Amino acid sequence: MQKLMPGYENVSPLGVMNFLSEVEFDYPKAISFASGRPTESFFDLDAWLGAIGVFQKHDAELHGYDTSASARRLAQYGRTGGLINAIVAAQVANDDGLTCTPEQIVITNGCQEAMALCLQTLCCHPGDVILARNPTYIGVTGAARLAGVELAPVDAAADGSLAGTLRRTVAALHARGKRVRGLYLIPEFDNPTGAVISVPDREAILVFCAERNIVILEDSTYGMFRFEGDARPALATLDTSGTVIYLGTYSKTLCPSVRVGSAIVPKTLFGDAAASREFLASMTERKSFLTVNTSQFNQALVGGVLLAEGCSLRRLVRPALEFYRRNRDALMERLAVTLGTSPAGIRWNHPQGGFFLSVELPFRFEACDMVRCASEYDVIVMPMSFFSLDDSQANRVRLAFSNLSVEQVGAGIERFAAYIHDRLAQETVYGSFTSSVN
Numbered sequence: 001m002q003k004l005m006p007g008y009e010n011v012s013p014l015g016v017m018n019f020l021s022e023v024e025f026d027y028p029k030a031i032s033f034a035s036g037r038p039t040e041s042f043f044d045l046d047a048w049l050g051a052i053g054v055f056q057k058h059d060a061e062l063h064g065y066d067t068s069a070s071a072r073r074l075a076q077y078g079r080t081g082g083l084i085n086a087i088v089a090a091q092v093a094n095d096d097g098l099t100c101t102p103e104q105i106v107i108t109n110g111c112q113e114a115m116a117l118c119l120q121t122l123c124c125h126p127g128d129v130i131l132a133r134n135p136t137y138i139g140v141t142g143a144a145r146l147a148g149v150e151l152a153p154v155d156a157a158a159d160g161s162l163a164g165t166l167r168r169t170v171a172a173l174h175a176r177g178k179r180v181r182g183l184y185l186i187p188e189f190d191n192p193t194g195a196v197i198s199v200p201d202r203e204a205i206l207v208f209c210a211e212r213n214i215v216i217l218e219d220s221t222y223g224m225f226r227f228e229g230d231a232r233p234a235l236a237t238l239d240t241s242g243t244v245i246y247l248g249t250y251s252k253t254l255c256p257s258v259r260v261g262s263a264i265v266p267k268t269l270f271g272d273a274a275a276s277r278e279f280l281a282s283m284t285e286r287k288s289f290l291t292v293n294t295s296q297f298n299q300a301l302v303g304g305v306l307l308a309e310g311c312s313l314r315r316l317v318r319p320a321l322e323f324y325r326r327n328r329d330a331l332m333e334r335l336a337v338t339l340g341t342s343p344a345g346i347r348w349n350h351p352q353g354g355f356f357l358s359v360e361l362p363f364r365f366e367a368c369d370m371v372r373c374a375s376e377y378d379v380i381v382m383p384m385s386f387f388s389l390d391d392s393q394a395n396r397v398r399l400a401f402s403n404l405s406v407e408q409v410g411a412g413i414e415r416f417a418a419y420i421h422d423r424l425a426q427e428t429v430y431g432s433f434t435s436s437v438n
C-alpha cells in the first residue's frame with residue numbers, strides 16, 4: 001500500500017530524518033540503502049563495558065587515587081573540554097598521523113556536536129557564511145539551520161576538484177558583502193557521494209583557505225575505512241598555517257551510542273596562538289551551556305578501549321573494514337550486471353572505502369520516487385536532493401552499503417534496477433523524463 005506519496009514532493013532539510021524513518025517504518029519489507037549506520041556485527045559491548053575498568057585503573061594510577069575514588073570521579077560532572085584528551089591525542093597520532101596536545105582537543109557528544117559548536121563559534125556576525133561541498137552531510141545542513149548560519153554550496157568541477165570553484169564561490173560571496181568564515185569538508189569517502197579529495201586539490205584548498213583566513217572543518221568520520229589504494233594525508237596533517245580544525249568520532253569505529261567525538265583546534269589559528277586559545281574557550285563556553293560535558297562513563301569506555309588497543313583503532317576496525325569491502329564489491333558487481341548495459345545517463349562511482357556510493361540517473365528522483373520504490377519495489381534509496389544545497393542534484397541517489405548483508409545488497413540492487421528499467425520503459429512510452437508523480 002502506498003501511503004506517503006501525496007505531500008512529500010518537498011522534504012525540508014530538517015524533515016529528512018523523520019521522513020526517512022517514516023518510510024522505513026511504513027515499508028518494513030523494503031531493503032534499505034538509506035541509512036549510513038555502521039554494521040552491528042562487530043559491536044562488542046561486553047568487552048567494551050569491561051574497558052571502563054581499564055580506564056579507571058589508568059586514571060587512578062595517573063592521579064594517585066584509589067580505583068573507588070576514580071569511579072566516583074567518573075560518576076560526577078566532568079571537565080567541559082573532556083576527560084580522555086591525552087588518549088585521543090595518542091590515537092590520532094597513531095592512526096591519522098596528526099600531532100597535537102591534549103589542550104587542543106575538545107571532547108564532544110559525537111562529531112555532530114563538534115560540528116555544531118564550530119559553526120556557532122565561527123559565525124557570530126551577520127553576513128558570516130560557511131561553505132560546504134555540494135551535496136553535503138545532512139547533519140551539517142541541519143546544525144547550520146538551527147544556529148541560523150548560512151551554508152553556501154561549492155560544487156565540484158567535472159574532474160571532481162574543488163579548489164577552482166572554491167575561489168569563484170568566495171569571490172562571488174565577497175561581492176555580495178558576505179564574510180566566508182569556514183569550509184566544511186569530508187575529504188575521505190564523503191557522505192553522501194563517497195568521493196575522495198585528491199592530494200593536489202587538498203594542497204590547493206589549504207593554500208587558498210590559509211590566504212583568506214577561512215577555517216577548514218575537516219570531518220574525518222570515514223577516514224579509517226579505506227579498503228584499498230594509497231591513504232591520502234589528512235588536511236590537518238598537511239596544514240602548516242593553522243587553518244584546519246579536525247573533527248572526529250568513535251560512532252563508526254566503535255558504535256554510535258557512545259556519542260563521543262572530538263574537535264582538534266590548531267595550536268595557532270592562522271599563526272595566532274591567542275586566537276586559537278580564544279576559539280577553544282568560546283567553544284567550551286558554548287558547550288558548558290549546551291551539554292555541560294560529554295558523559296564521563298562513555299568517555300571512560302572509549303578511553304579504556306583505546307588503552308587496551310595501544311591507542312590505535314586499526315586492529316579493531318579490520319573485520320568491519322572487510323565486511324564493508326565485501327558489500328561494496330557486491331554492490332559494484334550487481335550494478336554492473338543489472339544496469340551496465342542500460343542507456344547512457346546511468347553512472348556510478350567506485351569508492352575505495354567508506355559507506356556510500358552515488359548513482360546518476362537519466363531522470364529526476366525525488367521524495368515521491370523514493371516512496372514509490374519502497375512501496376512497489378521493496379527497496380529504499382536516498383534522493384541526493386536531500387543532501388543538496390541547491391537544485392543541482394535531482395538526478396542522483398545515494399546508496400549506503402554499511403548496514404546490509406551481501407545477500408541484501410544483491411537483492412536490493414536487483415529491485416532498484418527493476419524500478420529503473422520500468423521507469424525507462426515508461427519514458428519510451430510517454431516520452432519525457434519527469435518525476436513519477438508529475
Ligand SMILES: Cc1ncc(COP(=O)(O)O)c(C=O)c1O
Nearest residue numbers: 110111112137191221249251261
Ligand atoms: C560525515 C558525518 N559526520 C558526522 C556524523 C555524525 O557522527 P556522530 O555520531 O559522531 O555525531 C556522521 C554520521 O553519520 C557523518 O556521516
